[in-house]
Amino acid sequence: RRGATDHDPLAAQAAADAPPEAQAPPVVTFYPSWWRDPIVKDGTHVGGTGYLWGPGDARGRDLTSVLDVGIATPWTHPGAIPPPAAEPPRPRGPRWIGGWVFLLALLAGGLGTWSGWHTHPLGTDLQTGLACALAVFGLGMALSAFLGRTGAGTVFWALVTAALLAGAAALPRDITTDWKEATWKPAAVAQVRSEYDLGTGRGTLDLTRVHPAPGQTVATDARVGAGNLKVIVPADVTVRMDLDVGVGDIRLPGDRGEDVDVRPGRHRNVTLAPAKGTAGASRTPGTLDLTLGVGMGQVEVSRAAS
Known part of the structure; x- marks a missing residue:
């Protein structure tokens, strides 16, 4: 030892007392790091390689989460986050029909x-x-x-x-599905029928040529299920009318305005005297007895020109 360099005892003592140099932990590539392994006396693995300390969210990047290492009872750190459990399939509800x-x-x-x-x-x-x-x-x-x-x-x-x-x-039974237009025009008293009927449409009863004799009464009945019923009466006779409308309007000679007043359950009894200046106004006239009805629609009565 004579040729050896003399060592400084103070420097040697300081080097012995100094802590070891800090080193970065090894990078995990294929196997878990030493500082993730559990501490076991004989150095073997008893459980999984979860953290003994440190952040619990790093367990998802552990090698045992990818590879099956054949560990019967995995070791779980109390701070580790368990892997998310798969949601059970929802039962299918009944179909909408x-x-x-x-x-x-x-x-x-x-x-x-x-x-x-x-x-x-x-x-x-x-x-x-x-x-x-x-x-x-x-x-x-x-x-x-x-x-x-x-x-x-x-x-x-x-x-x-x-x-x-x-x-x-609640609809009237006489309302049909086909729209029709009918015109009834008797030429004399003998040709007047007892009734005129139309299901659905527009019916016109022209009585201008019907002139009952003095004291004579001619009766007839005209009905329309749904639509319009127009009756033209002569000017020199007395007209007694019984009008019945289920839902609709009634228009008589002398009514002003063109507005249609639709109301349910309309019923009227009207008597029209002969027009002034006619032959019926100076003597006893004949009489027309009319029964007019419309289920849904309008009844219109007008006087013929004298």
């Missing part, structure tokens, strides 16, 4: 109405179609207890259909 029920009700209503359109009155056709649609709505709501599901819309349309069915049942 409200739209199909509505379409089938429209189809059934259309077919039921069209089946007797040219052979039955309007009220009967509408009742048949609406009853078919209401039956489909009821059947759909009954099936929804076992197959599918219907909502409040189906109940609403069923109530609307029931209200329309009640309205169709």
